[in-house]
Amino acid sequence: MQVIEIKTTPGKYELEVTPAKLEYDNDAVRDMHVQTTPSTLKIDAKNISVKIDSYESRKSIGLMTMGDRFSYEANRGKQHIEEKTREYVDIGKQMSNIHEGANIPSIIAQKRINEGASQLVTAYFPSVGPSISWEPNDLNMEYTPANVDINWQELDRSMTYIAGSVKFNVVQRASVDIEYVGGPNYFPKSSDPNAAQDAE
Numbered sequence: 001m002q003v004i005e006i007k008t009t010p011g012k013y014e015l016e017v018t019p020a021k022l023e024y025d026n027d028a029v030r031d032m033h034v035q036t037t038p039s040t041l042k043i044d045a046k047n048i049s050v051k052i053d054s055y056e057s058r059k060s061i062g063l064m065t066m067g068d069r070f071s072y073e074a075n076r077g078k079q080h081i082e083e084k085t086r087e088y089v090d091i092g093k094q095m096s097n098i099h100e101g102a103n104i105p106s107i108i109a110q111k112r113i114n115e116g117a118s119q120l121v122t123a124y125f126p127s128v129g130p131s132i133s134w135e136p137n138d139l140n141m142e143y144t145p146a147n148v149d150i151n152w153q154e155l156d157r158s159m160t161y162i163a164g165s166v167k168f169n170v171v172q173r174a175s176v177d178i179e180y181v182g183g184p185n186y187f188p189k190s191s192d193p194n195a196a197q198d199a200e
Contacts, residue, residue: 003182011174020164031153039146046138053133057126087111 059068091111 003180005179005181007177007179009172009175009177011170012172014167014169014171016165016167016169018165018167021162023160023162033149033151035149035151037147037149040144042142044138044140044142048137049135051133051135053131055131056128057130060127 058064064072
């Protein structure tokens with residue numbers, strides 16, 4: 001007869017494991033600024049410059065300015081006075097020799113003949129050619145290449161480390177239950193009330 005009943009209850013455990021991870025924060029949208037400067041070409045062209053100064057040529061044929069005309073006439077008047085002064089001095093010298101047989105009417109007549117005598121002179125007009133000067137052509141080119149400036153915004157590339165964890169949960173503890181299923185024992189056996197009934 002089995003008087004002891006043994007009941008075993010196994011333990012139940014739960015193991016929860018969270019792995020470690022590394023989170024990488026990255027902004028998906030990058031800010032970019034683009035500034036474009038177009039190329040430029042500057043051309044400075046200067047044509048040939050010819051300068052003709054005909055002032056002296058016009059002056060030689062009598063086309064003068066007012067100031068030049070006054071100066072010219074003043075010089076002519078001075079020259080005429082000098083010539084007449086020399087002429088009259090010469091006539092005076094000739095007349096002073098009257099005691100040597102100088103004839104005054106002959107002297108005056110010779111003076112008129114000299115005044116009426118013409119001289120053939122070859123002249124070229126204008127006597128002075130024009131002054132010609134020139135400046136060569138010039139071409140200056142200035143080229144500025146195009147330029148593109150790109151400014152990128154730096155991204156936030158921070159990283160966050162999350163440590164792992166291990167959790168051990170006891171759902172049910174292990175146990176051994178021992179139950180006595182037999183009846184009581186009497187000593188001496190005569191004290192057992194059931195023994196008297198068995199004897200009868």
